[in-house]
Amino acid sequence: MKIVIFGLTISSSWGNGHATLWRGLCKHLVQLGHTIVFFERDVPYYAGARDLDELPGGQLNLFPDWDSVRPIAKQDLRDADVAIVTSYCPDAIAATDLILTEGRALPVFYDLDTPVTLARLVAGEAVSYIGPRGLQDFDLVLSFTGGPRISHEFRSRLGARHIEPLYGHVDTDIHRPVSPQxxxxxxxxxxxxxxxxxxxxxxxxxxxxxxxxxxxxxxxxxxxxxxxxxxxxxxxxxxxxxxxxxxxxxxxxxxxxxxxxxxxxxxxxxxxxxxxxxxxxxxxxxxxxxxxxxxxxxxxxxxxxxxxxxxxxxxxxxxxxxxxxxxxxxxxxxxxxxTSDKRANELVALLERAASGRMPERQIEEA
Structure with a gap:
């Protein structure tokens, strides 16, 4: 599969938990034979603490603003199989609109900050990475948090149709026993x-x-x-x-x-x-x-x-x-x-299952 991701960051692990998780997932997705394209807005606070400049085996697109990268993103989406938007992505709503407009890639939302998202919704606050239609247009919603509340909350408050947990993980090539310092x-x-x-x-x-x-x-x-x-x-x-x-x-x-x-x-x-x-x-x-x-x-x-x-x-x-x-x-x-390789396999299985549910509709449309 070709997987296009619109995320908060993968280039800097400074002050966030997203980058390390995405690095482990993307590395093992590439090893499984998938193509990864990651779009990240180039912001000063991550640029000043950047600890990854290239996505090994994939493509990292750092861009200054959405208008400048939209044509490139549109081109990548034309032959993408999956398009993932994440929580705290600065351009999440614009990216979602583009994914749905292009209509080919399986639209997926991955909330790596589920407790924060739900706390804001309960408090009646706006969530900057979710648009007015909630999550109803995504074929698959992934949550960093599991448990009995998540499915109900995402369905009732955001209109999500298919919710699955995708928990944290560790890249054991990086995190492993070494000599103490x-x-x-x-x-x-x-x-x-x-x-x-x-x-x-x-x-x-x-x-x-x-x-x-x-x-x-x-x-x-x-x-x-x-x-x-x-x-x-x-x-x-x-x-x-x-x-x-x-x-x-x-x-x-x-x-x-x-x-x-x-x-x-x-x-x-x-x-x-x-x-x-x-x-x-x-x-x-x-x-x-x-x-x-x-x-x-x-x-x-x-x-x-x-x-x-x-x-x-x-x-x-x-x-x-x-x-x-x-x-x-x-x-x-x-x-x-x-481990990250196990989560990558879990993600692929979830994506394939979600994509198979769309297949009859696609065949009718193409016919």
């Missing part, structure tokens, strides 16, 4: 962009334990942390890390923390890609809990869950042998179910 050494690490709605949990599960255990070393990696963040002498900081450094960061940690965005935690069934990345690197996982997390990892066997400072301190006090057992089990689960 002394400059990333930590008893507890945390990798994530600063977010107001994660801050309370981060303070409970990371900052407070750091103040309690001054004998231990704590490390944060990420972007957009404010000066007023409650640092302590044993909390160290590494500014934005490109994906190529993630494995060394995780592998140098005795234990690493995952903190889920508030909207994701409230929705449930929404695993951050960071969970799978850390597990693939062979590091023990400590995470806040949310409904459905046991669908992806078995608590106390493949992952440790914490609801407060005492739980985090108890995890830090666990013997190394037990932490390593949990790390091995978490990695085994990830390699079995949560």
């Amino acid at each position: 002394s400059h990333y050494r930590a008893d507890l690490s945390y990798l994530g962009t600063y977010s107001d709605d994660r801050q309370r949990t981060l303070e409970e599960l990371f900052v407070a334990p750091a103040r309690n255990r001054r004998d231990l070393r704590f490390l944060i990696g990420g972007a957009q942390y404010p000066d007023e963040f409650p640092w302590s002498p044993n909390i160290y900081f590494v500014r934005h890390l490109p994906p190529s450094e993630h494995a060394a960061f995780f592998a140098s940690s005795r234990l690493t923390l995952n903190v889920t965005r508030l909207t994701m935690a409230e929705m449930g069934w929404c695993p951050s890609g960071r969970l799978f990345e850390a597990a693939a690197c062979g590091v023990p996982l400590l995470s806040d809990g949310w409904e459905g997390i046991d669908t992806f990892f078995v608590p106390s066997d493949e992952i440790l869950l914490a609801k407060d400072e005492d739980d985090a301190l108890a995890a830090l006090a666990m013997p190394d042998a037990e932490l390593q057992r949990i790390a091995r089990r978490g990695r085994e689960r990830t390699m079995d179910q949560h």
